[in-house]
Amino acid sequence: MALLALLVALLASSRAFAHGLPSARLDVDVVSNEEALLTLDAPPGARLKLEAPAGCSLTPVSPVSQRLRCTRGVTGSELELDGLGLDIDVVFARLRTLEGDASGSVVTKQSPRVVVPGQPSRWNVVGRYARLGAEHVLSGLDHVLFIVALFLQAIVATGGSLRRAARRLAKTATGFTIGHSLTLTATTLGWLHFPSIVAEACIAASLVLVALDIGRDSGRDEGESKRAALAGAFGLVHGLGFAGALQETRLPEHAVALGLAAFNVGVEAGQLLLLAACGLAVTALRFSLPKSSALARVVNLGAYAVGGTGAFLFLLRTSTLLHR
Incomplete structure (x- = not known):
């Protein structure tokens, strides 16, 4: 109940949303x-x-x-x-x-x-856009929860082994990276146009789908390949969200390719930081909750938190879309 109350309080705050802050x-x-x-x-x-x-x-x-x-x-x-x-x-x-x-x-x-x-010098461009990419991932609730869900799915599928989960996440993260890089590049360069509110609703739906998938993996190689492909499909949607943040700041005209590459590097760095934090959290939980069943309950709570938040965001964003 305490976790539920905290989640409700978080969602009630306008600061909890990656794209909903009052701006000028x-x-x-x-x-x-x-x-x-x-x-x-x-x-x-x-x-x-x-x-x-x-x-x-x-x-x-x-x-x-x-x-x-x-x-x-x-x-x-x-x-x-x-x-x-x-x-x-x-x-x-x-x-x-x-x-x-x-x-x-x-x-x-x-x-x-x-x-x-x-x-601006090229080094200034690299630093600025790499930082912007990392900040966008780490400050966006929907992106954070998606990475957490991928981590939970890998932990459950590998029986709690961090080493095997890391190998599994390498495949999944590669698919996700390829997907979001494609739509991020296409949207930023003007080759693809997609309404931002629709993209945000799809991102919220991806949270529900990946949460439902936690614990349903057989652990076989073909299962890993399918989930890497699925992560790539979700990456296509999340790339639209990343592009929205990048379009707000504009790329320098003399270094478009460099700024875009730096932003992508920043996104990857932010994702790696999140995964590292998840690994440290699981390690700490093993010391404080020695029973494997206790860790499984924590993972289940995490899955429900991701899925519930995704459903809430999907309804909120769909409602906004319908009332436009």
Whole structure:
């Protein structure tokens, strides 16, 4: 009952959803070495305010736009968004250099600053998009639960052996990676267009399906191959969700392929961190719950939590889709 109450409280919070946070948009366009145009698109009544750095000034141009002037040049100046966490939790910033290269950034209460861009180096592109990929996986409830479900399925199928489960997950994770890489690349490059709300509903449905599959594996090689193919199919759907996050920030025009590859690497790193955390949790449970039946009950609770959450998210997102 305590676990159920915690789950309900988690779902009741808007912060529990990977794509449902109140958000705003900031466009930063460098128009000369000393000037940049800032456009802040926020919901009416939002208490957001742009603060200019030292040596710079802000001049209103329209109700939503301001001109930033810096005598020493705008490139590298740090803008601060005051009021984050009151009405708006996240701001998606689109940054365009004087040369026309576009990139993106995510601004939160914990990281409330935006740097006016110059031409980003390739190492900056790699670091920024790898971090964004890892953050998207680790902060999205649906993606986290899907990885947890894959881990639980492998643990049950291998009788609790972490070593055998790791070998099994290598096959499953490969299928999932191939699937989400295909749709992520196709959507980001504009080859595929798919409504984000439909993709999110499908991601929620994948949680229910993978939860139902926990404990139904015979452990034979052909069973592993089928589940790797199934993980690949689920990966196609999750890749659409990853692409939604990437499209919010925009890839730099001079390094599209590099940014896309770095984002994929970040996604994989986030998944590996989740799987490592699951392995440590199982190891700790074995010391605190020496009976194998106790561990099996914990796995069953995890399966019900994943499936129940997936069903809730599916109904919520389907309802949103039907009422549009």
